Amino acid sequence: MTRSSAPGKVYLFGEHAVVYGEPAVPCAIERRARVEVQRRDDGRLRVNAEDLSLDGFTVEYGATADSRPDVDVPESLVTAATQYVDGAIEQVREVTGEDDAGFDVTIESDIPLGAGLGSSAAVVVAAIDAATRELGVTLEPAELAERAYRTESQVQDGQASRADTFCSATGGAVRVEGDDCRSLEAPELPIVIGFDGGAGDTGKLVAGVRDLREEYDFAAHTVEAIGDVVRNGEDALADGEIDEIGRLMDFNHGLLSALGVSSRSLDTMVWAARDAGARGAKLTGAGGGGCIVALDPTEETETALSFTPGCEDAFRAELAETGVERLE
Ligand SMILES: Nc1ncnc2c1ncn2[C@@H]1O[C@H](COP(=O)(O)OP(=O)(O)OP(=O)(O)O)[C@@H](O)[C@H]1O
Ligand SMILES: C[C@@](O)(CCO)CC(=O)[O-]
Ligand SMILES: [Mg+2]
Incomplete structure (x- = not known):
């Protein structure tokens, strides 16, 4: 079993414009998503995410796209709720070459969902980090951030910046412009x-x-x-x-x-x-x-x-x- 956490963030400047190549400065904050991952032998994915907006639920589904979760809520809601975790596991399978790896994934987060504090990036960064380590692969922060970015980009229809995911992976204040991502010295901010x-x-x-x-x-x-x-x-x-x-x-x-x-x-x-x-x-x-x-x-x-x-x-x-x- 492996566990990782990653922080949420606020934008001091530059959200949205950063998607079109302008610079942005997000800053990581001490509100975290924690993801615990346990390998499964049957290739299935079981996600336990009590904080999700469907009032908390547990879903279990297979490694392939056609084996959707068996839960009694509209498919679109389930997809909206699970797409970041699904995408993260897809990246883990790709980067480790273990195409049919299965996992029990448990997510706990003190970052409100969809509220601008980067809950998606924190969940994706922590999930990719924990699941790759569960398979014996430890990613460098830059590779972790890149894989997490690909997940966000896929969910956001190809329109995402590297800002949230780089900030969550590396912490501190960062500056992102296109694929140029770096840490920034910032004064203590109230x-x-x-x-x-x-x-x-x-x-x-x-x-x-x-x-x-x-x-x-x-x-x-x-x-x-x-x-x-x-x-x-x-x-x-x-x-x-x-x-x-x-x-x-x-x-x-x-x-x-x-x-x-x-x-x-x-x-x-x-x-x-x-x-x-x-x-x-x-x-x-x-x-x-x-x-x-x-x-x-x-x-x-x-x-x-x-x-x-x-x-x-x-x-x-x-x-x-x-x-x-x-x-x-
Ligand atoms: N605790 C969690 N458990 C499982 N999935 C989560 C959790 N928190 C966030 N997510 C995923 O992230 C999605 C919300 O991401 P979204 O990008 O819309 O908002 P955000 O990242 O919180 O805000 P922003 O991108 O504006 O900073 C949820 O629908 C869900 O798929
Ligand atoms: C709106 C946006 O700029 C930030 C969302 O936290 C989208 C992105 O950068 O991918
Ligand atoms: Mg987000």
Whole structure:
């Protein structure tokens, strides 16, 4: 039996635009997905994922695409729920050459699903790491990140960046531009997260931005403008200028909003944070619902968010220095 964990993340800058080759700066946070894997001799895959949105369920299915799970819920829901784990195991079979390896997989996670904190990347990174090690293969972080990226890309219809998966695999703050992925020195940041209790569908939101970008030149320019914000953000991070970082986060949120990926509750939380004196606030991740990230060294933003209608949870997040962790 092997166990690995991997962290979630917030985007300081650059989500969505990073899919089109602009740079982005996500930052790993101490909220983790833990995946335990046990090899099975019969080639089947059994996934126990209590946190999934189908109120928690256990499915068992074979190695081939035609042997679907036998559960009493619509097929599309099961596919949506299990596709990242399925994709991760496909990568494990490919990289180890063990095409018919079967596993019992148990997932526990303290990252809300579909909320912009990178639950999919954390689950995929931890699952690939644990399952390859279960077969006696230990992947270097770069290879692990690449395999996890291929999984996200497949699920998101070929439109994904390496940002979430690289950040989750390596930890810390990172900078990703196309296939250039590197770690960044970042100052200690007073990160506060507000969560509306909801979720967005990453694949659909990414497709929405793709369509807008194809339809309007100004949408394509908005994506490029996000790239400019990120480049300025990198300078502000290097200089440790928290006020400037916050200002650029505000700008980044406005541009994401223009691209149609914010929501009423995300905007409400962003304004509650700003009104409380946060240095800056923006949605994080794919959007549509889920989380915002704000910077505030005082308690004011967390307190204000906890009284904001539509905000279900407000908490402070610590930077996760370590990416994937090999537990057993
Ligand atoms: N605890 C979990 N157990 C099993 N699968 C999970 C778990 N957490 C996430 N997943 C998988 O990840 C999917 C959510 O991924 P999605 O990319 O939509 O959101 P996210 O990664 O949380 O947010 P974002 O990509 O915006 O940061 C779930 O539908 C499920 O397939
Ligand atoms: C929206 C997006 O930029 C981030 C999702 O966390 C998609 C991606 O980078 O693959
Ligand atoms: Mg995701």
